[in-house]
Amino acid sequence: MLMNSVETIAVNNPARRALQRYYEMAVLTRLGGRVGGGRVLEIGCGSGYGTKLILDRMGAATVDAVDADPAMVARARRRLQRYNDAVWVECGEAHDLRAVLGAQDATYDAVFDFAALHHIENWRSVLAETARVLRPGGRFYFVEVTSAALARPSYRLLFDHPEQDRFGAGQFLAELHHHGLDPAERWKTAIGSDYLLGVAERLT
Structure with a gap:
């Protein structure tokens, strides 16, 4: 499901970019380290920030x-x-990366998701593709x-999201395990349980 006009404005503003740059990246780096010299995939890249x-x-x-x-x-x-x-940007659905990018098995050193999966109805398939590549x-x-955040009146009033099969933190982490992605202790929640940040390793 694509973002509506209100959310498009919300995610493409200096406050959102500052949060991503100074908080989210700091947490992710602390939990998983840098990916120096690696080949990386980003799911739901938005405007490319x-x-x-x-x-960088x-x-x-x-x-x-x-x-x-x-x-x-x-x-x-x-x-x-x-x-x-160094960058290739393509339009398409993340649940079929072979069709969109020609992505073969075990192709990438890292995959990033900056709050894209909660927009995707078949998010479980995207996690399966993440594990595959x-x-x-x-x-x-x-x-x-x-799902705790998406159920809040402000979210329901302003933004559009899939109504079915929303995930809480526990459900998301369990699905990672199901696809051979191990977050171990490399995750945290923020603003109560509204946001989930972490790093999961593809098991050998």
Whole structure:
């Protein structure tokens, strides 16, 4: 499900970018380390600000980024054009990365999700794809909005999200285990249980 106009404005503003840059990236780096020289995939790249941080702050050598919204893909390509061949941005659904990116098994050293999965009805399939394309020992970095937040009146009034199969923190972590992604103790919740941040390793 694509973001509505209100959420599009909300995620493309300086406050959201500051949160992502100074808080989320700091937590993810502390929990999972940098990905220096690695080949990285970003699910739901939006306007490409997270992709830029993965390159500049996390040290990725290359990033393949995918988003279902053509308008966001166009914005991301403009933002990231100075990185030349280090970035590939494609429009498509993250539950079939072979079709969108030609992604083979065990292709990536890391996969990033900056609050994209809660927009996707078949989020379980996306986690399965994440596990498939990660190499053994690769890491899945995630920031997600839980069902607790989505149930709040403010979210329901302002934003559009899938109504079925929403996940809480426990459900999300259990699904990671189901697909061979081990978060161990590398996760935390924030603002009560509204947000979940963490890093899971692809088991060998």
